[in-house]
Amino acid sequence: MIELLELTAGEQVLDLGCGTGMNFPLLQDQVGPNGRIVGIDRSADMLAQARKKATRQGWDNVILIQADATALDPAEISAQITRAGGQALSDAALTTYALSLMQPWQDAWTHMRMLTAEQARLGVLDMQRPTGASSVLTPLARIACWMGGADIDAHPWTALERDCTDVRTASARGGHLQVRAGVKPSDAATSHN
Template sequence: MQKDSAERYTREKYTAFAPFYDLLSAEHPVYGAGRRRLIESLALREGDQVLDLGCGTGLNFGPLQNRVGLRGVIVGIDRSAQMLVQARKRAQRHGWDNVILIQADATTMVAAEVSEEMTQAGGSGLSRVGLATYSLSLMDPWVRAWGNMWQLTEPEAELGVLDMQLPSGVSALLSPLARAACRLGGADIEAHPWAAVERDCAELRSASARGGHLQVRVGVKPAGRR
């Protein structure tokens, strides 16, 4: 499948399945474990503004709200309008008035324009924390999305990436299942986008779950590095 066709197929699939995504995502048996590890690894404080890049239906919002409180702000960015519809419903259902949702393609958006949109919506133009959970491996090229996350966060911000690879050790027996699940979701299991955190950030923290299938990296932007 050619690149343009593959991207169009992924977009259409996420649009069609957005209302059912939470039920089909294997969040509770598998992927929620990585999400918890990442958010626990971040030094979030009450009142922080957090950028959730590729926020999908807002599965991160609850755990983030528990950390930043209603004085904080959560900025969710996703290219799928239908996924954002579900994220908005989640925020409204829980009364989270501190959630800002922006429709944008993280690989092509102009960071300055998105920063202005964040400000106009009542937030800050830059976030103190940025995270991407199971989203960078869906993006091509994901390095552009990482660059935009970098630009939309404060100097010395904390950045976190959670994504997938083939399981290791005894769990390697589950590799065909992991590969099939990623293919079904449109993710590149060989992307390893957490390498950007290892390369660009200081104070690196690492964690993993589900036999190494889920990889977490958290780091801090070095002072003075743009």
């Protein structure tokens, strides 16, 4: 998904539901030291691990914010980002295995879009039931999602397909992992929430 976002050096990217910062090394490779990574997660423990990772690597361009993506105030989050040295709206945003954990995930998606600039690139990576020959693995996939608290039937990438242009798709592990990346249209061109 990070490749599909086509990030460039110096850009700011938002990682919604960043957890321990597992995407940060790949994002750093793309945006470089002059770019910014904004990680938002509701878990203080996960953000503490992400902060340790950034400190160990010497990444002083990482901004971490504790907030529930379904209930945050985008204006307040933008203000926090600018106070920390970032720009109010990000050039790109992604969410990895996170929306299916959130209820209602649609609110988190709306907030993610509100925290990005017009023409920002957006990406969603999440899970569904395996398809085709891999459908025999559906019971295992359901158990794994249930144990992790994810809704395997949420299909949050459908919101990206609805709300973005230039949508690109990919899948892996027998269709279990679904990837979507697209471009946020200008505010005047869309009325979806």
